Amino acid sequence: MSTLLKPNHIGRKISRIRELRDMKQEALAQALGTNQQAISAIENSETIEDAKLGEIAKALGVSVEAIKNFSEEGVINYFNSFTDNKGPIYTYTGNYCTFNPLDKLVESYEENKRLYERLVQAEKEKVEYLENIIKGK
Structure with missing residues (x-):
């Protein structure tokens, strides 16, 4: 089942965020002080207790709300916002060393x-x- 069919499947949302962060299950497991099998079990869980979700969010570098409200459509819209052609193709943002x-x-x-x-x-x-x-x- 996809996240579209089960929008509140927290484990799948965690899995997708981890993948988008280019992080392997082993790396997340190490950050949480557990093993890869535990991460796999978490990612297959529909619900996760809030304390554990807070630890996972911290390890992933996102907020608990970002995990709870995660959607594929939101990610696509976020990245599409960089490519709207309303302004000039190149805009200097003032970032410098x-x-x-x-x-x-x-x-x-x-x-x-x-x-x-x-x-x-x-x-x-x-x-x-x-x-x-x-x-x-």
Whole structure:
């Protein structure tokens, strides 16, 4: 049976949202701390208790209401809203990078350098400690 025949089949709605999020049952199971068989059972259930539904919604990154109100038609309408031809084909939305990627690269390099220096210092201290133990015998 499809979700069209059973519009309140929560398990199928969860399954569809999971698929749209490009998530496997195993990934959802890991996020919930359970196994894939439990997710399969959930997706085959017509109803789910609210506490469990809240956990699933959080793991999927959606609200409980989004799961309860999910419909294939709504998804299609949502994506069709991006392709209506009422305006120009390309509209600049003002999205731009708020940081300089080269600055981030330099920061990363400097952090790695500091970590390497700490590692070298720790190794020097370890060698000195072992030499003192050997001299003490």
